[in-house]
Amino acid sequence: xxxxxxxxxxxxxxxxxxxxxxxxxxxxxxxxxxxxxxxxxxxxxxxxxxxxxxxxxxxxxxxxxxxxxxxxxxxxxxxxxxxxxxxxxxxxxxxxxxxxxxxxxxxxxxxxxxxxxxxxxxxxxxxxxxxxxxxxxxxxxxxxxxxxxxxxxxxxxxxxxx
Amino acid sequence: xxxxxxxxxxxxxxxxxxxxxxxxxxxxxxxxxxxxxxxxxxxxxxxxxxxxxxxxxxxxxxxxxxxxxxxxxxxxxxxxxxxxxxxxxxxxxxxxxxxxxxxxxxxxxxxxxxxxxxxxxxxxxxxxxxxxxxxxxxxxxxxxxxxxxxxxxxxxxxxxxx
DNA sequence: GGGTAATCGATAATAATTATCGATATTATA
DNA sequence: TATAATATCGATAATTATTATCGATTACCC
Numbered sequence: 484x485x486x487x488x489x490x491x492x493x494x495x496x497x498x499x500x501x502x503x504x505x506x507x508x509x510x511x512x513x514x515x516x517x518x519x520x521x522x523x524x525x526x527x528x529x530x531x532x533x534x535x536x537x538x539x540x541x542x543x544x545x546x547x548x549x550x551x552x553x554x555x556x557x558x559x560x561x562x563x564x565x566x567x568x569x570x571x572x573x574x575x576x577x578x579x580x581x582x583x584x585x586x587x588x589x590x591x592x593x594x595x596x597x598x599x600x601x602x603x604x605x606x607x608x609x610x611x612x613x614x615x616x617x618x619x620x621x622x623x624x625x626x627x628x629x630x631x632x633x634x635x636x637x638x639x640x641x642x643x644x645x
Numbered sequence: 646x647x648x649x650x651x652x653x654x655x656x657x658x659x660x661x662x663x664x665x666x667x668x669x670x671x672x673x674x675x676x677x678x679x680x681x682x683x684x685x686x687x688x689x690x691x692x693x694x695x696x697x698x699x700x701x702x703x704x705x706x707x708x709x710x711x712x713x714x715x716x717x718x719x720x721x722x723x724x725x726x727x728x729x730x731x732x733x734x735x736x737x738x739x740x741x742x743x744x745x746x747x748x749x750x751x752x753x754x755x756x757x758x759x760x761x762x763x764x765x766x767x768x769x770x771x772x773x774x775x776x777x778x779x780x781x782x783x784x785x786x787x788x789x790x791x792x793x794x795x796x797x798x799x800x801x802x803x804x805x806x807x
Numbered sequence: 808g809g810g811t812a813a814t815c816g817a818t819a820a821t822a823a824t825t826a827t828c829g830a831t832a833t834t835a836t837a
Numbered sequence: 838t839a840t841a842a843t844a845t846c847g848a849t850a851a852t853t854a855t856t857a858t859c860g861a862t863t864a865c866c867c
Contacts, residue, residue, distance in 0.1 A: 508844090509834085509835095509844085510844075510845090511832085511833055511834070511843090511844055511845065512833085513832080513833075513844090513845060513846080514832090515845085515846075516845095531823095532823080532824085533823085545847095546846095546847095547846065547847045547848075548824095548847085548848090549824095549825085549826090549846075549847065549848080549849090550845080550846060550847070552823095552824065552825075553825095553845080553846090568730060568732075568784075570730075571822075571823070571854090571855085572822080572823060572824090573823085573824090587772065587773070587776060587778050587780075589778075590781070596776055596778065598772050598775075598776070600768050600772065602764050602765075602767075602768050603764075603765070603768060605764075606762050606764050606765060607787055610749065610760050610762065610787065611749070611787065611789065613760075614749060614758055614760070614791070614792065615791075615792035615795065616749050616751075616758065616787070616789055616790070616791055616792065617789045617790040617795050618749075618787050618788070618789040619752065619788055619789040619790070620787075620788045620789070621785070621786060621787045621788060622784055622785070622786045622788070623783070623784070623785045623786075624783060624784045624785075625769055625772065625773065625778070625780050625782075625783045626780070626781055626782045626783060626784070627773065627778055627779045627780040627781040627782070628778070628779040628781070629776070629777075629778055630776065630777035630778065633777065633779050670813090671812095671813085671865085671866095672813075672814090673812090673813055673814065673863085673864050673865070674864080674865095675813090675814060675815080675863080675864070676863090676864095677814085677815075678814095693854095694854080694855085695854085707816095708815095708816095709815065709816045709817075710816085710817090710855095711815075711816065711817080711818090711855095711856085711857090712814080712815060712816070714854095714855065714856075715814085715815090715856095733823090733824085733853075733854070734853080734854060734855090735854085735855090808867105809866105809867090810865105810866095810867090811864105811865090811866090811867105812863100812864095812865095813862105813863090813864080813865095814861105814862080814863075814864085815860105815861080815862065815863085816859105816860100816861085816862090817858100817859095817860100817861105818857105818858085818859095819856105819857080819858075819859105820855100820856080820857065820858085821854100821855080821856070821857085822853100822854090822855085822856095823852100823853085823854090823855105824851105824852080824853085824854105825850105825851080825852070825853095826849100826850080826851065826852085827848100827849085827850075827851085828847105828848095828849095828850105829846105829847100829848100830845105830846080830847085830848105831844105831845080831846065831847095832843100832844090832845075832846085833842105833843090833844075833845085834841105834842090834843090834844095835840100835841090835842080835843105836839100836840085836841080836842095837838100837839085837840080837841090
């Protein structure tokens, strides 16, 4: 699930405060934002808004649904989180301190496997240049069945034959 | 917008009827389905459910919202259409008679530019093999600004300086 | 043509996200 | 340090895309 981290000089909170300070109109740093950053950067995981709301509530940190969505948007804009379009709802993962990568997503168990690929970076560069397109981001997801779910299916098939 | 077509032996309608006939429980071919297939395959374009509903209505072919969604799902399952996850709503494009390709999507004007890349196919094969992952599909979208929107921005910037 | 059941259309429901707005809390200023 | 100005909060309503429901309609087999 995890790739080697990238060295960073600031804490996520410090980086976020810098982002807030750099906005044209001044933005405030609140307790809810601090709680969210502490929780999110205490582990590496893919998560969605609903999960985060439940997890924070379970930890006694109540942050309202609206504030969770608002703060996630700011964290993405600040470069702390990446936004992933897996199916109908958005997922989020660490961007700050974590290398660029792509995903394999299992359609059976929803597991996300990360991988890095220099080839993809170069395809993006080449294609963008060819079409005079100014690339600002990309989505690359491979959908299918993971090793474990494949084995489970194989085993079941073998059992069915008995 | 268009890549060279792929040779096919059947009309989209014939291919769809074959699909319906091959289902475990028999499915019926209706006037609404015929109207939708005729409309969709009379042009090559990326479209979403809402556009299609409006376009059909404008052409005097009234197909209800529910039926449009239901039939789109069947057309995808039959291999006639590909389903594209561009942002919050689904888009559709020809699959039958049209080669595999990926997209550049302009964030300013929503234009979709198609491109083919053998490198991506091989990345998918390699990564899947490495992780013993059974790949069934993928999404690859490069987001950014197209040539025209870039020029518009440049021109505006130049004018702003006067 | 007649019976059966898949499909249709109208509308209700769902799910994820965004907007609204009075209450609250952060930051600048006196 | 008190206070004023205003960004953010929480509760809830609204929005958007899509799916489910269900009685009416219609395609398909005999």
